[in-house]
Amino acid sequence: MVRLPYLTALTTLFSYGLLFAFGQVRDFIRYILDLRKSKNLQCLVQGYAPICLGLEDFYTRRLYLRIQDCFNRPIASAPDSWIDVVERYSKDHNKTLHRTSKTSKCLNLGSYNYLGFAAADEFCTPRVIESLKEYSPSTCSARVDGGTTKLHAELEELVAQFVRKPAAIVFGMGYATNSAIIPSLIGKGGLIVSDSLNHNSIVNGSRGSGATVQVFQHNSAAHLEEVLREQIAEGQPRTHRPWKKIIVIVEGIYSMEGELCKLPDIIDVCKKYKAYTYLDEAHSIGAIGRSGRGVCELLGVDTADVDIMMGTFTKSFGSCGGYIAASKEIIQHLKNTCPAHFYATSMSPPSVQQVISAIKVVIGEDGSDRGARKLAQIRENSNFFRFELHRMGFEVLGDDDSPVMPIMLYNPAKIPAFSRECLRHNLAVVTVAFPATPLLLARARICLSASHTREDMIRALDVLSTVGDLVGIKYFPIEPQ
Amino acid sequence: MVSLENTLEELTRTNKRAEKVRRYIVVEGLYQNSGQVAPLNEIVRLKEKYRFRVVLDESHTFGVLGSSGRGLTEYYGVPVEKIDIITAAMGNALATDGGFCTGSVRVVDHQRLSSAGYVFSASLPPYLATAAISAVDYLEENPSVLATLRNNIALLRIGLSDVAELEVSSSPLSPIVFLNLKKSKGSQEEDLQLYDKIVSRAFHEDSVFMVTSRRTALDKCRLPLGIRLFVSAGHSETDILKACDSLKRVAALELA
Numbered sequence: 001m002v003r004l005p006y007l008t009a010l011t012t013l014f015s016y017g018l019l020f021a022f023g024q025v026r027d028f029i030r031y032i033l034d035l036r037k038s039k040n041l042q043c044l045v046q047g048y049a050p051i052c053l054g055l056e057d058f059y060t061r062r063l064y065l066r067i068q069d070c071f072n073r074p075i076a077s078a079p080d081s082w083i084d085v086v087e088r089y090s091k092d093h094n095k096t097l098h099r100t101s102k103t104s105k106c107l108n109l110g111s112y113n114y115l116g117f118a119a120a121d122e123f124c125t126p127r128v129i130e131s132l133k134e135y136s137p138s139t140c141s142a143r144v145d146g147g148t149t150k151l152h153a154e155l156e157e158l159v160a161q162f163v164r165k166p167a168a169i170v171f172g173m174g175y176a177t178n179s180a181i182i183p184s185l186i187g188k189g190g191l192i193v194s195d196s197l198n199h200n201s202i203v204n205g206s207r208g209s210g211a212t213v214q215v216f217q218h219n220s221a222a223h224l225e226e227v228l229r230e231q232i233a234e235g236q237p238r239t240h241r242p243w244k245k246i247i248v249i250v251e252g253i254y255s256m257e258g259e260l261c262k263l264p265d266i267i268d269v270c271k272k273y274k275a276y277t278y279l280d281e282a283h284s285i286g287a288i289g290r291s292g293r294g295v296c297e298l299l300g301v302d303t304a305d306v307d308i309m310m311g312t313f314t315k316s317f318g319s320c321g322g323y324i325a326a327s328k329e330i331i332q333h334l335k336n337t338c339p340a341h342f343y344a345t346s347m348s349p350p351s352v353q354q355v356i357s358a359i360k361v362v363i364g365e366d367g368s369d370r371g372a373r374k375l376a377q378i379r380e381n382s383n384f385f386r387f388e389l390h391r392m393g394f395e396v397l398g399d400d401d402s403p404v405m406p407i408m409l410y411n412p413a414k415i416p417a418f419s420r421e422c423l424r425h426n427l428a429v430v431t432v433a434f435p436a437t438p439l440l441l442a443r444a445r446i447c448l449s450a451s452h453t454r455e456d457m458i459r460a461l462d463v464l465s466t467v468g469d470l471v472g473i474k475y476f477p478i479e480p481q
Numbered sequence: 482m483v484s485l486e487n488t489l490e491e492l493t494r495t496n497k498r499a500e501k502v503r504r505y506i507v508v509e510g511l512y513q514n515s516g517q518v519a520p521l522n523e524i525v526r527l528k529e530k531y532r533f534r535v536v537l538d539e540s541h542t543f544g545v546l547g548s549s550g551r552g553l554t555e556y557y558g559v560p561v562e563k564i565d566i567i568t569a570a571m572g573n574a575l576a577t578d579g580g581f582c583t584g585s586v587r588v589v590d591h592q593r594l595s596s597a598g599y600v601f602s603a604s605l606p607p608y609l610a611t612a613a614i615s616a617v618d619y620l621e622e623n624p625s626v627l628a629t630l631r632n633n634i635a636l637l638r639i640g641l642s643d644v645a646e647l648e649v650s651s652s653p654l655s656p657i658v659f660l661n662l663k664k665s666k667g668s669q670e671e672d673l674q675l676y677d678k679i680v681s682r683a684f685h686e687d688s689v690f691m692v693t694s695r696r697t698a699l700d701k702c703r704l705p706l707g708i709r710l711f712v713s714a715g716h717s718e719t720d721i722l723k724a725c726d727s728l729k730r731v732a733a734l735e736l737a
Contacts, residue, residue, distance in 0.1 A: 048532050049503045051587055060594050072593070112603075137612040138577050145692045145709075172578055175602035183699065200601040314603040337698045343513075345572030351606060436600075 002408065002441060003395060005475060012410045012440050019412065023062030059434070063412070068094045070419035070431055076103045079111035080119035081451040085428055106423065107460055109446045110430035114287040114403050115374045116451030117318030117358050123366045124318075124357035128350045135349035147346030155352050156323075162359050163285070163293065163311070164303045165325035167332075171340050172347040174282065174312035175201045177322030180340035181310070182249075182278075183209040184333075190245040191231055193224065193275070195261075197254050202280060206249070212237060218257075221265035224248065228273045246275040252284030252295035256437055256445070258398020258405055260284075263299050267306065276307040286316025288401055292362045292375050298401065317358040319351045374450040378403055381448045381457060388461050393474035397443075406432075406443040407464075409473055415442050417471045425463045482523045489531045504533045505565075510542035510553040514694065515704050516651020516659045518542075521557045525564075534565040544574025545656055550620050550627050556654075574620075577612040579605045630656060630714040633721055637712055640725030645733045650707065659694075660728075661707040669706060676708050679728075679735050687727035 069088060077084040084103040090096060111118060131151065141147035152170065160168040171177045182205030186192060190211040194202060197218045206213045214231060217223040228246070235241050248270050250261050270277050281294045289297030294311070296303050303309065308326045313319040324334065335341055362371040382403045389396045395408040409415055415431045422429050433442040468474050506528060508519045528535050539552045547555030554561045566588060570580040582592065592599060620626065634656055641649055641660065651659040666672055676693040683689045694706040710724065
C-alpha cells in the first residue's frame with residue numbers, strides 16, 4: 001500500500017490547483033487574442049469541428065508542455081547499463097525541442113533490460129546477424145500466407161517448453177497480443193473480471209471483445225470472490241441467463257507498482273467458482289523465479305492451473321513481440337480465429353532469433369552458466385537496491401525480488417526537478433505522472449538490470465540520495481536507534 | 482460513392498449537433514481483400530461538401546502508386562494537405578515491420594500522448610527503422626523500380642486473361658492480383674476447396690507459391706474468396722510467364 005502523508009496530499013492538491021488556475025488564465029488570454037485576430041484572418045478550416053475540444057488537451061498544453069524535456073528523450077546507443085542520451089535545447093520555453101549532436105553518457109535506470117540482453121551479447125548477436133543475412137528484416141507476409149519460417153516454429157516450441165505449457169503462439173507486437181487475443185477468446189455473453197490496475201492493452205482488448213467487464217480491487221482475492229459471487233448469481237445483464245464464460249485477468253508484476261500478484265489465492269478462488277485465468281507475465285517472465293520461469297515458479301503455482309499465460313519478449317529477452325501459451329486446443333483455436341495471426345505481418349526473423357538465443361542462454365543450453373548467473377545477479381541487485389533506498393528514507397513500492405522499483409514523488413513540481421537534476425548528475429531515470437498513474441501519486445520508476453555492477457548501483461544510490469535531499473522526497477526517514 | 486454520399490447526407494441532414502462532432506471518413510488506398518482502389522478525388526469532393534476529415538490507410542499504395550511512389554494522393558493529383566491523416570504499414574513496400582502515421586503537426590503531437598499503441602507499447606527495434614530509412618532512400622534514388630513493378634503487373638494480367646473459368650477481379654493498378662471463379666460452384670466451402678487444390682498442385686508440381694484468401698470467424702467481410710498473387714518488382718519476366726503457364730495448366734486440369 002502506498003503511504004500518502006496528509007501534508008503531502010494537501011500540498012500536491014494545492015500545486016495542481018495552482019497549475020490549473022495558471023493554465024486557465026493563459027487560455028483566457030489566448031481566447032481574447034484569437035478573437036481580435038480572427039476578424040482579419042480568413043479561416044481555412046471553417047466548418048470543421050476542432051481536433052481537440054476545450055479542456056481535452058488542457059493537460060497536454062498547459063501542464064505537460066512545460067516539462068516536456070523530461071519525457072521522450074532520444075537515445076543514441078543500445079540501452080545497456082550505461083546509455084548515451086542526446087542533449088536537447090529549446091528556444092521557446094519547451095514548446096518545441098531541438099536535438100543537438102552532443103550526447104552524454106548516463107547510468108541507465110530506465111530501460112526494461114532485466115537480464116542484460118539489450119546490449120551486444122557474445123552468444124546472441126552473431127546468430128542474429130546471421131539470420132538477418134539469411135532471412136532479411138521482414139517476412140513481408142502474414143503468418144498464414146508466407147510468414148512462418150523455421151525460426152517461428154522453433155520459437156513457439158521453445159517458448160512452450162520454457163513456460164511449461166503444451167503449446168504456444170507468437171505475435172510481432174506485445175500490445176497487439178493482448179488486444180487481438182482477448183476478442184478471439186471471449187465475446188458477447190461472457191464476463192471478464194480484471195484487476196483494477198491492469199495494463200491498457202488488456203483494457204482495450206476487453207472493450208473490443210464485447211463481453212461485460214467487471215473490475216476487482218487490486219490484488220484482493222477476497223474482493224474477487226465477492227465480485228464473482230455477485231456476478232454468477234445475477235447472470236447476464238437484463239436476461240439473467242448464466243454467463244457463457246468467465247475469464248479472470250491478472251498480471252504477474254504490475255509495472256507501476258512493482259508488486260507481485262497474489263497468485264495462489266486468486267487461483268484458489270477461480271477454481272472454486274470455475275472461472276478461467278489469464279496471466280499477463282510481461283514484466284515477470286525471465287526476470288523472477290529460480291530459473292527465470294516467472295511468477296508461477298516463484299510462488300509455487302502449477303502452470304496447469306493457469307489456463308492462458310501471456311508474455312512479451314521486450315523486457316527480459318531484448319527483442320520485440322509477445323506470446324500466448326496454453327493447451328494445444330486453445331492454441332489451435334487461436335491459429336484459426338485470431339486476426340493478428342491472419343492479417344498482421346509476422347514477427348521479424350532476426351528478432352525471433354534473438355529470443356531463441358536469449359532463452360537458450362537463460363536455460364543454460366548454450367553450454368555456460370551465464371543464464372543462472374544473470375538470474376542470481378538481478379535478484380541480488382533488486383534486493384540490495386530496494387533495501388538501501390528504504391534505509392535512506394524514500395517511499396519505495398514493490399515486493400522483494402521484483403526488479404521494478406517506483407520511488408514516490410507525489411508533487412507535480414518535483415517530477416521535472418528530480419528528472420533534470422538526475423540528468424545533470426548523469427543518471428537517466430523515467431518519471432511517470434498522470435494519466436499513467438493516479439493524480440496524486442506521481443513517481444519515478446527505477447528498473448534494474450543484471451548488467452548493473454555493484455559500483456554502478458552505489459554510484460546511483462549516491463546520486464539519488466543527493467537529489468532526494470535537494471528535491472525533498474525522503475518522506476519516511478528511518479529514525480536512528 | 483453513391484452509398485457514401487447517401488450516408489453522409491443522412492448523417493448531416495438530421496443531426497443539428499453534427500457541426501460540433503468530430504467526424505471521419507476512413508478508407509483504404511488499396512483494399513487488401515479485393516484489390517480495388519479507392520476513388521480519392523470523389524472522396525475529397527464529398528469530404529469538402531460535408532465537412533468530414535479523411536483517414537487514409539496507404540499500406541498497399543505507399544511505394545506503389547504515383548510517379549515517384551508517394552501513393553494515392555500523387556496518383557490522383559490531390560494535394561496531400563487535403564488528407565488529414567495518412568497511415569501505412571511498413572511490411573509491404575518497405576519490407577520492414579511496424580507502421581507510421583502522418584498528418585499535421587497538431588494531429589501528430591496529440592497522438593504522442595493519447596494514442597494507446599504509442600504510449601503503452603515498446604518502440605520499434607532500431608534496425609527496422611534503419612531498414613525503412615534505407616528503403617525510402619533507395620526508392621527516391623531509383624524511381625525506375627516502380628515502372629518495373631507496373632510492367633510486371635500488366636504482364637501477369639495479360640497472361641492470366643485466358644485461364645479456364647477464372648477471371649482477374651482486382652484493379653489494373655493493384656500489385657495484389659485476385660483470381661475468382663467466373664461462376665461459383667455452389668457454396669463458399671466448395672469454392673475454397675477448389676482454390677486450395679489448384680494452389681497446392683501449382684506448388685508441388687511447378688514450385689509456384691500462391692495463397693488463397695482466408696477469413697476468420699470474427700470477420701464480417703462479405704467479399705468473394707479467391708486466389709491471391711502478389712507481384713513484386715523483383716520478379717523477372719520469365720518468373721511471371723512461368724506462373725501464368727502453371728496456373729493455366731493446373732486450372733485446366735482441376736476445372737475440367
